[in-house]
Amino acid sequence: MQDLTLVMAQLDPLVGDIPGNTDRAIEAVREARIEHKADVVVLPELFLTGYPPEDLLLRASMETRLAEARQRMAEKVARDVMVIVGYPGRREGGYYNLAGVLLNGEWQGEYAKQALPNYQVFDERRYFTSGERPLVIKHRGARLGILICEDIWEGKPVRQAEEAGADVLITLNASPFHQDKPTERIKLLAGRAQEVQRPLVYVNQIGGQDELVFDGGSLVIDAQGKLCVQAPHWQVGLMPVRLVQRDGAWYPEPGECEPVAEAEDNLYCALVTGLRDYVNKSGFQGVVLGLSGGIDSALSLAIAVDALGPERVHAVMMPYHYTADISQADAAEQARMLGVHYEVLPIAPMVEAFTETLADSFAGTEKDTTEENLQSRCRGVLLMAISNKKGLMVLTTGNKSEMAVGYATLYGDMVGGYNALKDVYKTWVYRLARWRNTQGATIPERVITRPPSAELAPDQQDSDSLPGYDVLDAILERYIEGDMSAEAIIDAGFASEDVYKVVKLVDRSEYKRRQAPIGVRVTVRGFGRDRRYPVVNGWQPGE
Known part of the structure; x- marks a missing residue:
């Protein structure tokens, strides 16, 4: 009976850092050989450049740098271990x-990826040519068929x-991660393994890269579609699997399998990972955010502390006349x-100075959202001043529901370098806040239970301007995720007045979203x- 120890290297590369990623690969192989007696070490797709490298692929020196990296790996990696690693090449x-x-x-x-995704966040056809041939490499008696990511989803390269x-x-x-992706992935991989009656080893990247976040969860499925080994999600590490040959076929031995996490746990980990890697990989000292006493900033603060530690988080309350005492x-x-640095900076003097300066320009007009937006923009100025002075990135706190309908102020509460909640609907903000408190109290209960308000006018509530968030989010999910027409959403049982109002707000707010900070996609x-x-x-959406 022959056997083979394969190690799945679930690592977090830095896009563009080819020397650093090469060092990470060499060290992972060294550790896999020492700790697990690895015969084969597999690293993620495009690992030497990091994923996605985007237009860095167009740089003239890319090929030279990759050739140097591959040469260094050839010189440094132990001779008796096979390494399979991803990179681009001409x-x-x-x-x-x-x-x-x-x-x-x-x-x-070398194996060239055949199925090049060109949908959602992927645009690989902008850069790459499709491969045409399979690659099967023999090592220690096992014939290993190499594939890359979308090849599995398309299926034809698997059969080849x-x-x-x-x-x-x-x-x-x-x-990349999105909600329900881990479950979708296992289901698909089990089906592919069953189709060809072959065990399947799936090695995934981990970590945040701009708006994308990768959850890891590397795994092994046997020829019958059964999950045999799964690495933890959201953790860098090496996961070994032992493959044994019996009766002419190869079988993965059962090993560690991380239990499936609940939806809130997975989503919260994605937000923490995305923020942590964006801040750390960009070289910021920490973050500063406006803490309003509302649920969005409260959840953002919890995420920031879990990502960076309290010593790297600076919270600022900026009250005005309409800010409630309880806020x-x-x-x-x-x-x-949470033990963060906290200060209170009243904005009334700033707002009054702006109002006085603008008095002649505004003469003969009624008060409206212009005056409300001045409050928000004063807060943005203060946050950016702290950012400039202390080297802290401004973490903005708006959620997807608000960003969708433009319920946010340009150069005000939209000021910032990153938004952890950018792709999180308001109903999920509440779910995550409640879930996080079950792991340890981080958000005052009253913040979760009181009606949401921007507090830019007397007795203001979000429901004055928008449908209730249960209704709003249900419409938005159909319009944004489902690409349903207004008429189709109405046919699904929603009030026509609500639907037309929401879809018009979404369409009208594109200019704001183009100027918004990036945030993790979930x-x-x-x-x-x-x-x-x-x-x-x-x-026109039609009426």
């Missing part, structure tokens, strides 16, 4: 998404590898609970790479 007139196989100081072969004689399928991945009390209480249709609508257009 070959025979094309530019390919490749998986290279290194053994005994020599690159034994099986027909080429693969005993075991190995796929390198940079698969100020709740903000101060949460800052105390739905199948986030604002950013996912949804690209023209700012100026004559499209």
Whole structure:
């Protein structure tokens, strides 16, 4: 009986840091060899550049830097372990998404990704040429069929590898997270393994990269579609699997399997990971945010503390005449609970100075949202001043429901470098706040239970301007994620007045969203790479 120890290297690369990523790969192979006696080490898709490298792929020096990295790996990696790692490369007139196989100081072969995704956040056809041939490499008696990410989702390359004689399928991945993605992934992989009656090894990237976040969850499925081994989600690490040959076939031995996390746990981890990596990889000292006493800023503060630690988080309460006493009390209480730096900066003198300066310009007009927006913009100025002076990134706190309908102020509460809640609907903000408190008290209960308000006018509540969030989010999910027409949403049982109001607000607010900070994508249709609508257009939703 033959056996093979394969180690799935679930790592977090930094896009563009080819020398650093190469060091990470070499160290992972060294550790896998020492700790697990690895025969094969598999790293994620495009690992040497990080994923997604986007237009860095167009840099003239890219190929030279990758050649140097591959040469260094050939010199540094132990001779008796096979390494399978992803990187881009120009070959025979094309530019390919490749998986290279290194053994005994020599690159034994390369597989070019065949299925190039060009939907949602993916635009690989902008850069790459599709491969055409399978690659099967023999090592220690096992024939290993190499695949890359979308090849598994499309299916045809899987069958090609099986027909080429693969005993075991190995796929390198940079698969971004969205809600329900881990479950979808296991279901798909189980089906692919069953189709060709081959075990399947799936190695995924981890960590945040701009608006994308990768959850890891590398796994092994046997030929019958059963999950045998799964690495933890949201953790960097090496996960070994032992493959044994019996009666001419190869079988993965059962090993550690992380239990499926509840939806709130997975989503919260995605938000923490996305923020932590954005701040750390960008080199910021920490973050500063406006803490209003409302639920969005309260949840954002909890995420920031979990991501960075309280010593790197600066919270600022900026009250005005309409700020409720309980808002100020709740903000101060949460800052105390979490141990962050906290200060109170009243904005009344600033607002009054602006109002006096603008008095002649505004003569003969009635008060409206202009005066409300001045309050928000004064707060934005203060936050940016603290950011500039202390090297802290401004963390803005608006949720997806508000961003969708434009319930936010440009250069005011939209000021910031990153928004952890950008792709989180308001109903999920409440769910996450309640869930986080079950893990340890972080948000005062009154913040969760009181009606939401921007507090820019007397007795103001969000429901004055918008449908209730249960209704609003249900409409938005159908219009944004589902691309349903207004008429189809009405046919699904929603009031026509609400639907037409919401879809008009969404369409009218594109110019604001284009100027909003980036934030982690956690739905199948986030604002950013996912949804690209023209700012100026004559499209009418119909009535």
